[in-house]
Amino acid sequence: MDDDLIQRSERYLDGLFGEGAGEKHTRFVDRLKNPAMRETLHRYHVMESDTTHLSVEENYLIGMTVLFATRAYAPACMFAKTLLHLGVSKDKLLEAAARLSMWVGGVPAAEASAHLQRAIREFEKDGLGSMEAWFPKGEP
Structure with missing residues (x-):
């Protein structure tokens, strides 16, 4: 590479x-x-x-919602934590998850929202430490 x-x-x-x-x-x-x-x-x-056409925040918000819509909850939650780290409000993230219901239905959007709420709690408690899987210490 x-x-x-x-x-x-x-x-x-x-x-x-x-x-x-x-x-x-x-x-x-x-x-x-x-x-x-x-x-x-x-x-x-x-x-x-x-960032010529999309900001970093817009990119991660698109990614988060697509990942939630496809039920890839773990990476979606990491994208949500990234957005929180970048200063995006939790209300904006929760609203984006709620609006998933227009495309994927209420039950899948509610499930995504539950995962998102847990991710928010983890980030509020541990900050970047809640993203440890993406940033391992030591050797691979």
Whole structure:
């Protein structure tokens, strides 16, 4: 994999989460056995860093709602925690989850809202520590 790609990905994450976060997240990505998948995730970070048409917050809000709609609750909750870290209000996140009902129905939207509420509680209690899975310490 291209070292420049990894460095650009890590710089983006350092900018969002603080110095060293990019390297820690690379350790998380490196746990994936498939090299194409690792490269894909780094490319996503580089794409996210381009805010020409979408802000970082807009990108993560789109991601959070799509992930909740597809019932990928764990990554959706991590995106929600990212948004909280970036200063997006929990009310905005809860409203986005509620509006999922227009597209996926009331019961799936309620389930997504329950997962989101738990993620909010975890972030309010532990801050970035609640995102430890994305930023492991030590070796891969």
